[in-house]
Amino acid sequence: MRAMQQQQESAQVRVPHVLTVAGSDSGAGAGIQADLKACAARGVYCSTVITAVTAQNTAGVQGVNILPEEFVREQLKSVLSDMHPDVVKTGMLPSPGIIKVLCQSLKEFQVRALVVDPVMVSTSGDVLAGPSVLDTLREELLPLADIVTPNIREASALLCGARLETVADMHFAAKKIYDLGCRNVLVKGGDLPNCSDAVDVLFDGKELFEFRAARIITDNTHGTGCTLASAIAAELARGSPLFSAVKRAKQYVESALYYSKDILIGEGHQGPFDHLLKLKNNALNQCVPRPFDPNSLLLYAVTDSNMNKKWGRSISDAVQAAIEGGATIVQLREKDANTGDFLEAAKTCIEICHSRGVPLLINDRIDVALACDADGVHIGQSDIPAHVARMLLGPDKIIGVSCKTPAQAEKAWVDGADYIGCGGVYPTNTKQNNITVGLDGLKTVCLSSKLPVVAIGGIGISNAKPVMDLGVPNLKGVAVVSALFDRESVLAETQHLLSVITDSRRQ
Numbered sequence: 196m197r198a199m200q201q202q203q204e205s206a207q208v209r210v211p212h213v214l215t216v217a218g219s220d221s222g223a224g225a226g227i228q229a230d231l232k233a234c235a236a237r238g239v240y241c242s243t244v245i246t247a248v249t250a251q252n253t254a255g256v257q258g259v260n261i262l263p264e265e266f267v268r269e270q271l272k273s274v275l276s277d278m279h280p281d282v283v284k285t286g287m288l289p290s291p292g293i294i295k296v297l298c299q300s301l302k303e304f305q306v307r308a309l310v311v312d313p314v315m316v317s318t319s320g321d322v323l324a325g326p327s328v329l330d331t332l333r334e335e336l337l338p339l340a341d342i343v344t345p346n347i348r349e350a351s352a353l354l355c356g357a358r359l360e361t362v363a364d365m366h367f368a369a370k371k372i373y374d375l376g377c378r379n380v381l382v383k384g385g386d387l388p389n390c391s392d393a394v395d396v397l398f399d400g401k402e403l404f405e406f407r408a409a410r411i412i413t414d415n416t417h418g419t420g421c422t423l424a425s426a427i428a429a430e431l432a433r434g435s436p437l438f439s440a441v442k443r444a445k446q447y448v449e450s451a452l453y454y455s456k457d458i459l460i461g462e463g464h465q466g467p468f469d470h471l472l473k474l475k476n477n478a479l480n481q482c483v484p485r486p487f488d489p490n491s492l493l494l495y496a497v498t499d500s501n502m503n504k505k506w507g508r509s510i511s512d513a514v515q516a517a518i519e520g521g522a523t524i525v526q527l528r529e530k531d532a533n534t535g536d537f538l539e540a541a542k543t544c545i546e547i548c549h550s551r552g553v554p555l556l557i558n559d560r561i562d563v564a565l566a567c568d569a570d571g572v573h574i575g576q577s578d579i580p581a582h583v584a585r586m587l588l589g590p591d592k593i594i595g596v597s598c599k600t601p602a603q604a605e606k607a608w609v610d611g612a613d614y615i616g617c618g619g620v621y622p623t624n625t626k627q628n629n630i631t632v633g634l635d636g637l638k639t640v641c642l643s644s645k646l647p648v649v650a651i652g653g654i655g656i657s658n659a660k661p662v663m664d665l666g667v668p669n670l671k672g673v674a675v676v677s678a679l680f681d682r683e684s685v686l687a688e689t690q691h692l693l694s695v696i697t698d699s700r701r702q
């Protein structure tokens with residue numbers, strides 16, 4: 196809410212904008228749908244002019260319906276005359292007439308750059324634009340292009356069937372296609388036979404450059420070409436020079452392919468890929484309760500590196516024992532660990548927690564929480580503000596805020612937190628100079644808080660009962676440090692504490 200208010204107060208911002216002129220892919224792996232996702236992933240607005248509608252899936256193209264030229268012209272006029280995109284990217288242009296209409300529109304409405312992906316045949320081998328388009332493409336569109344991005348087969352078609360089998364052949368092709376009048380040529384080597392790298396060759400009229408990435412072993416390569424061209428267009432729209440636009444776009448395709456390599460969508464061979472780098476992770480994380488379940492605050496275990504050191508345990512051993520004992524949520528609080536070690540430990544702890552459906556939060560360190568994809572963070576009053584944490588972490592992560600007063604609890608709610616930690620309830624050694632609010636202070640905060648509350652500060656087996664007995668419905672549990680981790684057996688202490696708090700609950 197705060198973020199929205201701030202935006203309303205600030206001046207309007209013009210966002211980078213790519214217009215894609217391409218075909219629709221019903222399977223959403225390639226074409227218009229890939230372009231939209233790639234631009235969204237790169238933070239660029241994407242408008243769409245559709246040239247053809249294809250019936251397509253992971254097995255191939257079952258049908259193509261080409262739109263009338265005049266309707267393509269109408270779409271182009273609607274977008275170009277009003278929305279003024281920075282860059283136009285083209286994909287499937289299925290007829291010479293549609294290419295001519297596009298060239299006329301581009302002459303009427305100037306854009307900053309034109310990226311031409313000369314789509315002819317899909318990964319599955321189906322024809323999307325036949326040889327009849329070649330002359331118009333060569334003679335009318337390529338001379339307007341800032342960059343043209345043929346794959347091996349398309350480069351060969353543009354060069355009247357030249358055989359292209361090696362990286363040296365790609366160098367030759369890039370130079371020859373450049374002579375057709377475009378400013379830059381990128382010959383893509385995703386389909387180059389017998390090549391362990393995915394090599395693309397750029398020719399800018401003076402020099403040849405090779406962009407290399409390790410070849411990712413996967414069948415989910417449907418849409419890589421559309422995505423690369425859209426990502427180049429997006430980078431150009433954001434103001435990158437052409438060379439860095441190509442470099443970043445290729446890195447993006449490589450990451451998206453890496454994330455896609457194991458996902459399963461469809462029964463055919465060419466699966467689509469994961470533009471937002473999230474599909475597989477989201478599918479696997481289903482075991483973690485979403486949205487945040489306030490009942491998970493019941494037995495909230497907070498680790499402490501000094502206590503672990505004292506008892507000779509690793510963080511992950513401590514977490515494992517707490518979870519086996521019945522902890523319902525875990526927070527890693529590593530005030531003096533080095534960041535690299537902290538991150539590694541956090542990754543191990545996440546595996547342990549998620550195997551038992553227990554959420555894992557990171558104290559204070561948003562960077563570590565993001566890097567290990569933790570379930571959320573817990574922040575104090577002098578840490579990063581909760582509304583900033585919410586903007587950085589997005590809508591799904593759990594955010595907890597330490598609060599001592601009703602005013603702080605109200606602010607945590609406004610700022611988008613999910614729960615508050617209230618204390619210290621009792622005096623404690625784990626926090627120097629911490630003001631104790633006592634049971635009365637805790638009750639006052641709970642009664643005013645719109646968020647669920649977990650009590651913290653000096654709570655253990657001997658004094659957890661009066662906390663749980665306060666009888667306010669939004670007090671969901673107790674958070675504990677020493678009572679679990681400054682003990683010989685974390686497992687036994689956690690079991691014991693769990694029985695105390697569940698007994699109080701029952702009464």
Ligand SMILES: Nc1ncnc2c1ncn2[C@@H]1O[C@H](COP(=O)(O)OP(=O)(O)O)[C@@H](O)[C@H]1O
Binds near residue numbers: 384386419445
């Ligand atoms: N298996 C792969 N591993 C890594 N990069 C790849 C792989 N396959 C394709 N690429 C890259 O994806 C982009 C699109 O290339 P390509 O698949 O040849 O285009 P198209 O989809 O038009 O046939 C290029 O940058 C290429 O190097």
Ligand SMILES: Cc1ncc(COP(=O)(O)O)c(N)n1
Binds near residue numbers: 218225227287316420
């Ligand atoms: C509508 C449309 N546009 C482009 C492609 C090429 O993509 P790919 O070469 O990855 O199959 C496609 N299959 N469908």
